[in-house]
Amino acid sequence: MNAVYLDNHATTALDPQVMAAMRDALPAYGNPSSLHGHGRTARKALLSARQSVAEAMGARQREIVFTSGGTEANNLALRSAYQTMAAQGRRRVITSSVEHAAVLETVATLPEADVVIIPVDDQGALEVAALEEALSVPTAVVSIMAANNETGVLFDVDHLAELAHGAGALFHSDAVQVFGKGAMPQNADLVAVSAHKIHGPKGVGALQIRKGLELPPLHSGGHQERGRRGGTENTLGIIGFGVAAQLIDQMDHGVLERIENLRDRLESSLLDQVDGAQINGGLIPRLPTVSNIHFPGLEGEAMVIALDMEGVALSSGSACSSGTMEPSHVLLAMGLSYAAAGSSLRFSLSRLTTEEEVEFVSAQVPRVAQRLLALGL
Ligand SMILES: Cc1ncc(COP(=O)(O)O)c(C=O)c1O
Structure with missing residues (x-):
């Protein structure tokens, strides 16, 4: 793939x-x-x-x-x-x-x-x-x-x-x-x-x-x-x-429903597999295309780099702030600590995202998270 x-x-x-x-x-x-x-x-x-x-x-x-x-x-x-x-x-x-x-x-x-x-x-x-x-x-x-x-x-x-x-x-x-x-x-x-x-x-x-x-x-x-x-x-x-x-x-309305379905599957799979994982802003209405997840103990930038090597491209904050290592001002404004904001990842989908891709990411993220936690990264 x-x-x-x-x-x-x-x-x-x-x-x-x-x-x-x-x-x-x-x-x-x-x-x-x-x-x-x-x-x-x-x-x-x-x-x-x-x-x-x-x-x-x-x-x-x-x-x-x-x-x-x-x-x-x-x-x-x-x-x-x-x-x-x-x-x-x-x-x-x-x-x-x-x-x-x-x-x-x-x-x-x-x-x-x-x-x-x-x-x-x-x-x-x-x-x-x-x-x-x-x-x-x-x-x-x-x-x-x-x-x-x-x-x-x-x-x-x-x-x-x-x-x-x-x-x-x-x-x-x-x-x-x-x-x-x-x-x-x-x-x-x-x-x-x-x-x-x-x-x-x-x-x-x-x-x-x-x-x-x-x-x-x-x-x-x-x-x-x-x-x-x-x-x-x-x-x-x-x-x-x-x-x-x-x-x-x-665009048919069903397209957004399909994306939301994939996003929800990705979320529940990651929440089930990674201890303590939590969705940032998950309790109120939000776009169907995104999931921002806090993975306690992990370093977001390290996850982004490790996942990139496994063939998954995502972001640890907004594109404009990534690369600066500054924690996201959005997550800080929501009351997350520096550490929690720094260990959050943003998964964002589009109408081109497939079921197979979501399954792949659902398998890769917990694997990479486990490896980094074992290394203390
Ligand atoms: C909410 C929001 N506003 C503005 C922008 C900037 O748009 P552009 O990249 O077209 O300048 C972005 C891009 O990330 C965005 O997400």
Whole structure:
């Protein structure tokens, strides 16, 4: 068997249909802003991709701004929303302790912002009362993710958006992980997504900006994306994104059930075989695609390396923090100790994951865990 890839929350394999569409589009080099035939062809392809991404997000085509990925979409949302609202005297920015760095590091750099970080409980659920209290001060923007990348824990963003709106604030949601795996935010002002988490290419994403909301661009120097993001569009990436979005939009509901079934089987098998193993965030609603498991006494990085040698690719934290040996801020925010966070592994599946692969991983993990425990690693 080829190496089993269970790191789909870090990135996903290109779907063969996405690959084919991108390969076919490679020779077409027209600039979508040009008036001639080459330009028109590129413009038509962009329009069709915009339509597909909008439909899959439950958005209007004109609300979509293509970006270089989820990180830029979050940056654009937060920086432009804050700039607009701060001009009206609203400087409070509210977010959660378990957001992706694309949100946490961005809010930390907003000029003169009064940033409030809302904690989560031991399952990773937001302390909503703390959010309500924070909203008593004039607030510019509330940014809460729709699903956590490490644990899959889901947030009731529709309710949170209502709370934000009730206080006159804008509501942004990082929906990078929920896209294609769960319900999209319904009433957020701003929603960020990324192509490479849905079997599309890397380096392309989108921000939905609710109709009627006028925000300043981050990139000046071009009229592209209705003046909301200057720069010649990444046509090829956007074409791939469009096909990837079409595929999730057309996906049978049974696909997610099948993935959840496989995830549940993997979990119960590992919990049965490894003493003291526990699911982080396992007691509340979460995405069907992920399991974050604490294996007491084991060193997560050592497990990742040993499992890689056995043909299993997974992660010991979010992709962005792995490699730094820093324990996951998400697990620490849930109250896990440094040691417990450092001995947790993230298994993330996709529609390409097979039953045979899950069986293989269910056998390899306990074997490798036993070996490392015996070596005291
Ligand atoms: C929740 C979340 N937000 C944002 C990002 C960043 O997206 P991108 O890699 O497209 O910049 C990621 C990627 O890991 C993510 O999981």
